[in-house]
Amino acid sequence: MVILARPTAQMKILQKFRALYRHCVRGFILPVMLLAVFNSPLYAKAVTLVKITAFAGATNFNDIMNISGIVMSSLIVKSSGNKNVRGYLELSSQIADTVSFDIPRAYIKVRFPKFRVTLGKNRVSWGEGFLFNSGDVIFEGADLIQNLSYNDLRAETAWLADFYIPLGLFSFAEAIALPFPANAASGTAASLVPWDSGRYGGRLAAELAGIKLEAGGIYGKVKIKPYISIQGHLFADLYADCGIILPESVWDGPEAADIFNSFKRSVKDTLTVTGGFFRQFNANPYGAVTVRTEVKLLPYGEWKQAESAVSGVDPGYGLYIYPELIYAPDSTLSLSIRSLVSPIDLSGIFFSGLSWNIYQGLNILIQGAVQFGEESDIWGWGRNGSLSCALGLEYRY
Amino acid sequence: MKRYFSKIYVLNILLLLALIQPLSAQNLKSLTGREIIERMEANQVQKSSVSEGAFIITDRFGMRKKTFKAVSLGKDRTLLEFTNPEEAGQKILRIGDEIYLYFPEAEDIIHLQGSALRDSVMGSDLSYEDLTGEKGLLDIYKVVVNGMETVNGQKCYVVELTAKTRKVVYPKEKLWVDAELFVARKAYYYALSGRLLKEMDVEKVITVKGKNIPVRLVMRDAMKKNSKTVFVIDSIKIDVPVDRKTFSLEELSW
Numbered sequence: 001m002v003i004l005a006r007p008t009a010q011m012k013i014l015q016k017f018r019a020l021y022r023h024c025v026r027g028f029i030l031p032v033m034l035l036a037v038f039n040s041p042l043y044a045k046a047v048t049l050v051k052i053t054a055f056a057g058a059t060n061f062n063d064i065m066n067i068s069g070i071v072m073s074s075l076i077v078k079s080s081g082n083k084n085v086r087g088y089l090e091l092s093s094q095i096a097d098t099v100s101f102d103i104p105r106a107y108i109k110v111r112f113p114k115f116r117v118t119l120g121k122n123r124v125s126w127g128e129g130f131l132f133n134s135g136d137v138i139f140e141g142a143d144l145i146q147n148l149s150y151n152d153l154r155a156e157t158a159w160l161a162d163f164y165i166p167l168g169l170f171s172f173a174e175a176i177a178l179p180f181p182a183n184a185a186s187g188t189a190a191s192l193v194p195w196d197s198g199r200y201g202g203r204l205a206a207e208l209a210g211i212k213l214e215a216g217g218i219y220g221k222v223k224i225k226p227y228i229s230i231q232g233h234l235f236a237d238l239y240a241d242c243g244i245i246l247p248e249s250v251w252d253g254p255e256a257a258d259i260f261n262s263f264k265r266s267v268k269d270t271l272t273v274t275g276g277f278f279r280q281f282n283a284n285p286y287g288a289v290t291v292r293t294e295v296k297l298l299p300y301g302e303w304k305q306a307e308s309a310v311s312g313v314d315p316g317y318g319l320y321i322y323p324e325l326i327y328a329p330d331s332t333l334s335l336s337i338r339s340l341v342s343p344i345d346l347s348g349i350f351f352s353g354l355s356w357n358i359y360q361g362l363n364i365l366i367q368g369a370v371q372f373g374e375e376s377d378i379w380g381w382g383r384n385g386s387l388s389c390a391l392g393l394e395y396r397y
Numbered sequence: 398m399k400r401y402f403s404k405i406y407v408l409n410i411l412l413l414l415a416l417i418q419p420l421s422a423q424n425l426k427s428l429t430g431r432e433i434i435e436r437m438e439a440n441q442v443q444k445s446s447v448s449e450g451a452f453i454i455t456d457r458f459g460m461r462k463k464t465f466k467a468v469s470l471g472k473d474r475t476l477l478e479f480t481n482p483e484e485a486g487q488k489i490l491r492i493g494d495e496i497y498l499y500f501p502e503a504e505d506i507i508h509l510q511g512s513a514l515r516d517s518v519m520g521s522d523l524s525y526e527d528l529t530g531e532k533g534l535l536d537i538y539k540v541v542v543n544g545m546e547t548v549n550g551q552k553c554y555v556v557e558l559t560a561k562t563r564k565v566v567y568p569k570e571k572l573w574v575d576a577e578l579f580v581a582r583k584a585y586y587y588a589l590s591g592r593l594l595k596e597m598d599v600e601k602v603i604t605v606k607g608k609n610i611p612v613r614l615v616m617r618d619a620m621k622k623n624s625k626t627v628f629v630i631d632s633i634k635i636d637v638p639v640d641r642k643t644f645s646l647e648e649l650s651w
Binding site: 047048049078086109111116122123124125154155164166168169170172205210212231233237278280282330331332357358359360361396397 | 454456458459460461462482483485486495502503504505506508509510566618621624626641642644645646647651
């Protein structure tokens with residue numbers, strides 16, 4: 001209606017534009033202008049990257065070895081050339097005997113003089129931790145993953161509106177709003193979510209005397225998840241996070257004592273501490289050795305073995321350990337050993353991999369994984385998928 | 398910072414003196430190891446620089462090229478961004494002894510301190526310390542001048558460095574420092590046992606605003622005969638205005 005109310009003004013502008021356009025075309029102004037725009041530093045170029053990873057593998061299923069193959073590909077188109085605006089689009093597919101497509105990332109990031117804004121589907125990394133990270137209050141539930149072969153074990157993305165405010169060279173504040181659940185495959189424009197079903201949060205990070213401190217939290221409809229995170233160096237790079245989940249009902253209660261008791265119960269039920277160390281040893285002339293170990297500790301978790309556990313599902317045990325050892329004998333080859341261990345039921349998954357960068361952008365990948373444990377454990381030998389191996393190629397161009 | 402700039406000032410004066418005085422064989426010989434290293438480091442330290450270049454890693458399977466752009470301020474601040482497709486957007490920020498790595502796919506910043514400085518940069522024969530400059534050599538090494546030799550037609554001081562501490566990548570180094578330009582023309586890097594680990598040859602030097610800057614150097618791992626890393630600076634501007642905010646988490650994660 002607003003547009004229809006001003007037809008005369010619009011037509012006048014249109015006529016002026018047409019006249020200008022004719023003049024420009026006749027006078028060669030338009031080509032010159034186009035040339036100027038395309039050569040201006042404001043003109044954003046697009047950079048494309050294609051990642052294709054193909055695996056052929058075998059795994060045990062129903063007591064026999066089964067073979068399979070999968071091709072995972074990503075097409076990334078991102079802007080470059082504009083100092084203050086970033087656009088990023090990633091299309092991905094998985095092709096096996098079926099085909100699936102996804103858009104794991106699509107966002108615009110804009111930098112203003114005092115803050116920056118990201119709008120779209122992207123990842124944010126809160127807290128510290130390669131696998132275990134109780135500070136990652138946005139993306140949860142990735143701790144007991146079955147596939148330890150990925151370079152980045154925490155790679156979920158979500159639709160978000162993110163405001164980042166630098167407070168100094170190494171300090172910042174960040175506010176975030178997430179309308180859809182963390183594990184939503186895709187939020188479409190048609191999805192309408194009541195405002196109180198969304199999640200809202202923030203964090204504050206600062207560095208003091210070489211120690212990084214971070215504190216923040218996420219508020220959702222039924223729960224509040226605060227966390228603190230610390231990272232420093234003492235013989236190795238050390239980091240730790242501590243998070244709890246408070247139901248919104250924690251504040252309900254007529255007396256302060258009720259609130260306190262409810263709070264205490266929530267802390268007991270959900271307190272999670274994660275931490276780890278990371279150290280690199282120079283193995284010259286033979287290369288480098290990297291050691292990382294992370295633990296996930298639930299002080300009030302289950303410290304006795306459950307009678308039966310579902311494969312790969314966390315029964316709430318009090319302790320998990322993730323050790324990792326990477327040996328790079330030279331600049332092109334790396335051998336990695338990773339394991340995820342449940343000391344309570346003495347089960348775990350053991351992964352070994354080799355990556356060989358043989359030509360520009362090309363890696364040869366050889367991987368094997370084996371589970372150990374008994375039938376009632378989280379992981380166990382003889383279960384479906386307890387033994388697998390794969391040969392793969394990864395090409396980036 | 399005050400101490401740093403006063404040092405730069407002194408080094409610049411030394412460099413100017415070196416440029417305006419015709420260098421006779423007599424005063425070449427009269428330089429001490431400390432003076433040679435100071436003059437060489439004066440070339441390496443600029444108030445600021447903006448450069449673009451590449452690592453070219455060659456082995457028996459062929460060549461892999463990693464391109465980058467880098468901004469540095471003084472001796473201890475460098476922001477390097479990889480621009481080749483495979484690693485595009487990955488950044489390394491070094492401030493003193495601390496390194497921050499940014500991985501755009503994970504939107505993650507990893508803070509490394511201490512030993513991580515010794516790690517290889519993107520699988521090259523260069524460590525982060527090689528790339529961004531260690532602390533002053535005189536802080537770490539005892540220096541002895543061991544005569545003069547000619548390298549690629551240039552008269553060079555032969556300088557032997559022995560580490561004062563064990564916390565260094567190379568406990569022993571031998572440098573051939575150009576007697577006129579005060580640039581290392583060649584270097585050998587040794588293990589504590591005396592075994593040769595790496596060797597470096599500077600193939601091209603340019604002069605920008607009075608500073609002699611190696612723009613093409615070759616690193617070879619003595620243990621791998623078919624392997625080398627060529628480090629090339631395609632363009633460099635020095636002493637240009639660089640905002641201190643460039644070396645911040647905000648810029649790193651942008």
